[in-house]
Amino acid sequence: MTASNRPLCVDLDGTLLRSDILYESLLALLATNPLYIFLLPFWLLRGKAHVKRQLASRVQLPAETLPYDERVLEILRTTTQRPRVLCTASDRLLVQPIADHLGLFEEVIASDGQTNLSGSNKGQALAARFGERGFDYMGNGQVDLKVWAHAGGAIVVNNGIGLANAAARHTEVLAHLPSQNGGLITWIKALRIYQWLKNLLVLVPLLTAHRFFDLGSIIDAGTAFLAFGLCASGVYLLNDLLDLTPDRMHPRKRKRPFAAGTLPLLHGLLVAPLITLAGFALALACSPAFAGVLLCYYVMTLSYSLKLKRIVMIDVVLLAALYTVRIIGGAVAINSDLSFWLLAFSMFVFLSLAMLKRYTELTSALASGKDMAIGRGYSVADLPLVQSLGAAAGYIGVLVFALYINSPESLELYRNPKLLWLLCPILLYWISRMWIVSHRGDMHDDPIVFAAMDRSSQIVIGLCVLIVLLAI
Incomplete structure (x- = not known):
């Protein structure tokens, strides 16, 4: 079978989609009810495929809003002379609506709640369906090397030359589409450093108490500013991760890094708690009392992000309180009377x-x-x-x-x-x-x-x- 008529099998997460359905569905579920996090360990005891089915049965991901890789879509649109197969480890309940929306696939092969169709499982399934070397496969990660070992050709997407060279040791590399993920500038945008302007409010007590020439107070106020900034950025990341679908429906917010797929969701899930902890470490270095104020701010902000921003009037009163808490934090940091x-x-x-x-x-x-x-x-x-x-x-x-x-x-x-x-x-x-x-x-x-x-x-x-x- 020649490359021109071999079925083109396309991975979903990180390849066709500039995101990951597993993390998308998990975040969508936690956005509706954070208490589901306590069920995850019990689901995981029955395997990853079971976890994916449990998530997929409880959430819906609007296919029309998801961040697709336009380069992959263009390949699919211009590949009409051979079968196109969407082959993914994501659960079929969430994958089939995506295939139906795009209308570019003749077949869908996905996890079914029993088998996690990833790595060697996917490679064996495709070899059984199309024969050894009887298909081309488009993927993006190290796990896909186990699929390319059975494929007639490889298209490497959203990864570096190292993976392309590794794929070449298993099969012929037909094309390489390098990663388009963002770098430092994208992370600065995701952390919303410009929003740190709001944290200048912690300096107000320094000014109103006329202590702007006291070096100790200046250092404490500066530490409080950094602590609020790190904590706020951690909440911004978490908020963006939990608001993926609403942000994608917004004319401006859809360009945010996680909503647009320019930063991996997993990286956000790792960075958010790390910088939050860094903020609290700075707060403790300032004073335990200030750390207590920062903790109140974090709980209020988290409550706002998870639920309260959707409740009329409570949302604006809480927003006003969050600004005022910054001023309270500034006063506590320099040990000034409120x-x-x-x-x-x-x-x-x-x-x-x-x-x-x-x-x-x-x-x-x-x-x-x-x-x-x-x-x-x-x-x-x-x-x-x-x-x-x-x-x-x-x-x-x-x-x-x-x-x-x-x-x-x-x-x-x-x-x-x-x-x-x-x-x-x-x-x-x-x-x-x-x-x-x-x-x-x-x-x-x-x-x-x-x-x-x-x-x-x-x-x-x-x-x-x-x-x-x-x-x-």
Whole structure:
């Protein structure tokens, strides 16, 4: 049989798909109910094929949203003169919908709950079906060497020249499509280092307590900043892993590394706990009390990612609380007293920004012709209410600040507290402008990051810092 008419057998995970169905289904299941993790060891006692069947029977993965390798799809589209077979170790319950969606395969061979069709099992199954050297096989990993030992030809996908050379020792290598996985820049994007801007809030107590020239306080605040950043990045990774399907339906979030398949899911599952533990190690180095605050932040963020972000109003209140916890953490890190005024001001202002985030998501959904924000509990009919509640919260925050100016605490900290009145119109302008920008559809879905990049907001921040320094 010549190469031109040998069946082309294509692996799914890591080859046709820039992801892994086993991890996709596991994460989808844990996203619906994290308690399933306690059943996994019992399923595993009956074998890997049984685990895959249990996962496949409990989840659905929308085939139209999965990240396919366009190079492989192009080969399949242009290969019509010979049979095309989707041959994978993933469970048939999840594989068949993918084959049906693509419409590019004449046959599907997959795990069935009894046999895990991987490595030597797959090679023997294909040899029994098509004969020794009677098929070409497209794969991506070391385990596929056991399949290429039976194949007439090999197409190596998403791996380096080392695997291609190893495959050549078993059969003829017909083509090599190198890996397109991301590198350092992709990891920086996945860790969302730019979101660390939010953690600058831990420095606020350093400024309000007028301890910005105290070296010990600066070191403690800097350690707290890094600890919050690492912990937050760990949660971002976990959130992206649990939100694969909703992210793929979002016009911007579908480009995130795990949703787009540019980073392996397994790597994310390994890195997320490691950097979280690194964050807690830094927190303990700062102080046990600060580590306790960081633990509260982590539990709150994890609760938000797993469930609470889908519950109307609880989500925005929790978001506002998460911003405020950063300020609390900064105060605890430098052993400074917490200011009632600062906490009240931050809670209302950040509630406004949290509502602004939801408002932006809803306007995006409305522009896309959708009735609901993806992965949220709000509908586009809620837009006027979200707008009014959010703007009111922001103005109340400014009111709290105005009351603070004449408080005994302000008179004690500032030599010229009346200068602080200049901040009120500036803050009113900034909050109003943020809402107008969002109303016009010109805002990124994260107001904090938008403010950090927005020239007008940068000027406002500079003016506020200058006025505070003059008032001291």
